[in-house]
Amino acid sequence: xxxxxxxxxxxxxxxxxxxxxxxxxxxxxxxxxxxxxxxxxxxxxxxxxxxxxxxxxxxxxxxxxxxxxxxxxxxxxxxxxxxxxxxxxxxxxxxxxxxxxxxxxxxxxxxxxxxxxxxxxxxxxxxxxxxxxxxxxxxxxxxxxxxxxxxxxxxxxxxxxxxxxxxxxxxxxxxxxxxxxxxxxxxxxxxxxxxxxxxxxxxxxxxxxxxxxxxxxxxxxxxxxxxxxxxxxxxxxxxxxxxxxxxxxxxxxxxxxxxxxxxxxxx
Amino acid sequence: xxxxxxxxxxxxxxxxxxxxxxxxxxxxxxxxxxxxxxxxxxxxxxxxxxxxxxxxxxxxxxxxxxxxxxxxxxxxxxxxxxxxxxxxxxxxxxxxxxxxxxxxxxxxxxxxxxxxxxxxxxxxxxxxxxxxxxxxxxxxxxxxxxxxxxxxxxxxxxxxxxxxxxxxxxxxxxxxxxxxxxxx
Numbered sequence: 379x380x381x382x383x384x385x386x387x388x389x390x391x392x393x394x395x396x397x398x399x400x401x402x403x404x405x406x407x408x409x410x411x412x413x414x415x416x417x418x419x420x421x422x423x424x425x426x427x428x429x430x431x432x433x434x435x436x437x438x439x440x441x442x443x444x445x446x447x448x449x450x451x452x453x454x455x456x457x458x459x460x461x462x463x464x465x466x467x468x469x470x471x472x473x474x475x476x477x478x479x480x481x482x483x484x485x486x487x488x489x490x491x492x493x494x495x496x497x498x499x500x501x502x503x504x505x506x507x508x509x510x511x512x513x514x515x516x517x518x519x520x521x522x523x524x525x526x527x528x529x530x531x532x533x534x535x536x537x538x539x540x541x542x543x544x545x546x547x548x549x550x551x552x553x554x555x556x557x558x559x560x561x562x563x564x565x566x567x568x569x570x571x572x573x574x575x576x577x578x579x580x581x582x583x584x585x586x587x588x589x590x591x592x593x594x595x596x597x598x599x600x601x602x603x604x605x606x607x608x609x610x611x612x613x614x615x616x617x618x619x620x621x622x623x624x625x626x627x628x629x630x631x632x633x634x635x636x637x638x639x640x641x642x643x644x645x
Numbered sequence: 646x647x648x649x650x651x652x653x654x655x656x657x658x659x660x661x662x663x664x665x666x667x668x669x670x671x672x673x674x675x676x677x678x679x680x681x682x683x684x685x686x687x688x689x690x691x692x693x694x695x696x697x698x699x700x701x702x703x704x705x706x707x708x709x710x711x712x713x714x715x716x717x718x719x720x721x722x723x724x725x726x727x728x729x730x731x732x733x734x735x736x737x738x739x740x741x742x743x744x745x746x747x748x749x750x751x752x753x754x755x756x757x758x759x760x761x762x763x764x765x766x767x768x769x770x771x772x773x774x775x776x777x778x779x780x781x782x783x784x785x786x787x788x789x790x791x792x793x794x795x796x797x798x799x800x801x802x803x804x805x806x807x808x809x810x811x812x813x814x815x816x817x818x819x820x821x822x823x824x825x826x827x828x829x
Binding site: 545590591 | 727760761766767769770771774775785788789790792794797798800801802804805808812
């Protein structure tokens with residue numbers, strides 16, 4: 379397990395580095411159209427060919443990787459923060475608050491989140507600028523994704539409430555804010571980290587789902603969902619297998635994130 | 646020091662348990678379909694003409710992870726003492742699986758199925774869109790593309806009602822089986 383985890387970290391670091399060094403790897407802008415070589419095969423100028431609008435596929439892939447790998451962790455951070463606030467407070471306070479918070483998470487969990495995303499995303503006008511759709515998509519993911527981690531964190535905080543360390547801190551007359559920041563939060567750190575790592579691939583997949591449905595990030599901004607959408611046309615993909623490159627990167631990255639989390643679980 | 650160590654151990658166990666439960670709750674029905682399919686495949690029950698349809702393949706992809714959870718549940722229950730005891734007594738394989746492994750774990754499995762109705766509907770959207778098969782998912786997609794909010798809201802309501810219904814059914818079934826109620 380150790381080795382697979384290490385391999386996952388190395389692979390992820392490589393993908394991050396490649397996506398950050400985008401300007402060095404590809405000399406074209408993701409939206410620039412080469413009208414004279416539409417749906418071209420790989421060449422020295424375009425290592426992964428061009429799409430049907432004549433845009434460089436490598437530039438789009440790198441930019442999409444950069445977008446997804448930056449915004450999915452950001453959304454996961456937001457969701458984990460909300461979950462920590464709700465779950466931690468509920469588990470630690472106990473009583474009515476806990477019941478209330480757990481009922482709320484139950485309701486949120488039983489809502490069909492993809493339907494909600496469709497509704498919320500469909501609410502935006504068609505003329506919204508691409509960056510706005512990008513930020514909204516990931517913001518929605520962060521706002522809808524807090525319920526499941528909140529339950530886990532609530533359970534951990536409940537266990538912590540009954541612990542000797544907190545009892546002793548209370549006996550010393552520790553003020554509540556210090557109790558929360560110094561005694562409770564550091565003890566929840568490993569759980570928060572695990573939840574954060576679990577949420578990242580979930581959000582990447584969710585964005586991919588929305589993108590395939592045409593309701594993710596707006597064109598011309600590339601995202602993994604948008605790029606995967608081109609693969610729906612199977613006969614074309616069979617003729618031009620290099621179009622599968624985004625899928626390979628997508629699978630490798632989500633696989634690496636899952637390896638990271640499952641390696642932590644099976645110690 | 647010893648208390649501290651014990652507590653961190655306890656917290657870690659709890660975390661593992663909650664993690665596993667959370668993940669198990671995420672994808673249920675699809676994974677059960679796959680398990681049934683795999684079971685039939687391994688038993689050689691599949692008809693010659695019956696190959697993996699696109700929909701089955703879609704579900705397969707969606708639930709590769711939960712398949713591992715299913716096997717993990719099985720592995721855990723196999724390790725229980727009463728199963729070892731039954732094995733030692735020479736209980737037949739089918740009886741062992743049905744009465745000694747499946748029956749005690751029916752309650753959590755049912756709870757899992759109840760919770761995962763929502764996720765199954767969510768997973769149906771991309772599968773139905775990509776495979777172009779009509780259903781609630783495709784309808785919701787078209788409604789979202791055409792900004793048809795009343796339809797979208799009503800579809801969500803239907804899915805919510807179905808989820809609530811399946812949860813009630815799961816609790817009732819677990820009550821009938823007589824083991825503990827589905828864990829919350």
